[in-house]
């Protein structure tokens with residue numbers, strides 16, 4: 001990696017101090033940086049400096065304009081929850097593989113905000129997009145990609161990586177078509193979604209050669225939001241269903257709490273969160289235990305830094321291991337077990353835990369945290385209000401060993 005040093009940050013205290021900018025003392029271990037050599041840089045996620053700041057601010061403000069953190073987003077999620085419930089009801093209790101049903105439902109929430117439309121769950125184009133994201137997230141974090149990143153000589157064996165690149169290109173083509181369609185139907189006084197708002201900003205900055213508001217960045221922003229906004233939340237929901245099948249007593253307690261407070265017919269609302277402390281504790285514990293982004297996203301020092309007595313030159317890769325925080329022995333009573341009581345006090349009230357950082361923290365923390373938390377609550381609670389999840393008859397209970405990948409989900 002061209003002389004670049006990478007530092008792995010481990011443990012709640014160290015990562016907290018590094019990401020919020022306070023240094024004290026820490027243990028760092030130099031490693032080889034594992035960086036995917038793919039055409040994804042740019043947008044909000046794989047970007048740095050002024051352009052990143054501008055695009056992040058724009059994306060956050062625009063998502064809020066279209067309802068993130070507001071009632072309109074809640075309505076949007078609830079509509080999608082109804083579609084998902086109908087879909088599962090129609091299966092009449094027969095076994096099904098939940099990966100792409102859940103991805104489609106979750107993804108529709110971000111698609112309606114970004115692209116102004118939702119897709120049917122069996123729409124072939126939509127499913128192909130989701131499958132590409134899913135494949136790439138698994139492969140880029142898998143053992144072969146890590147070997148490739150650590151030893152770039154393996155670049156000569158193109159085959160395993162070709163499909164990743166092809167997927168990126170095919171998705172990019174689709175987003176280009178979406179951008180063209182938006183451009184031709186745009187009414188500048190009445191933007192309908194994120195893409196419209198981006199195009200309006202692009203027109204305003206047309207005379208600025210340094211503006212990040214161009215078609216390429218828009219394409220990458222759409223791709224970032226689509227991937228970050230679909231796979232993460234859907235994978236967490238898959239963990240939730242698997243854990244409910246495994247820990248039937250927990251599933252029963254959640255259902256009892258919902259029955260006692262909302263009953264079977266009233267759809268859950270975000271304002272019900274305080275009425276359902278056990279259910280919220282279970283969702284938090286699913287996120288902690290599921291640990292879906294164990295290596296976070298790579299960061300880098302933007303200047304020379306003296307951190308806990310270690311000199312980290314500008315440009316040093318920093319890999320803050322969220323895994324080490326979510327399973328820190330000094331922070332959690334049972335770090336390796338699924339134990340919803342981590343989030344409850346002795347009176348059964350919800351307990352805030354500082355080391356609960358599935359969305360990371362600091363200036364580059366997850367941009368969609370409030371959306372993701374709303375989705376997790378509304379999807380999970382609504383599903384358990386209506387259904388009980390069990391292994392398919394005659395099948396062994398799936399185990400809890402995760403598959404490898406950039407985001408890790410149940411096998």
Ligand code: HEM
Nearest residue numbers: 044045228229232233297358359360364365366367368372
């Ligand atoms: C359970 C669901 C989710 C989890 C666990 C999650 C977690 C994360 C994590 C760990 C990061 C990296 C933070 C860092 O670099 O320190 C991140 C970044 C990001 N997330 Fe999420 N995320 C979730 C859902 C979403 C959703 C629904 C969106 C939709 C808008 C989203 C958009 C983003 C974006 C755009 C970034 C990059 C932010 C930046 O680099 O400035 N995420 N997320």
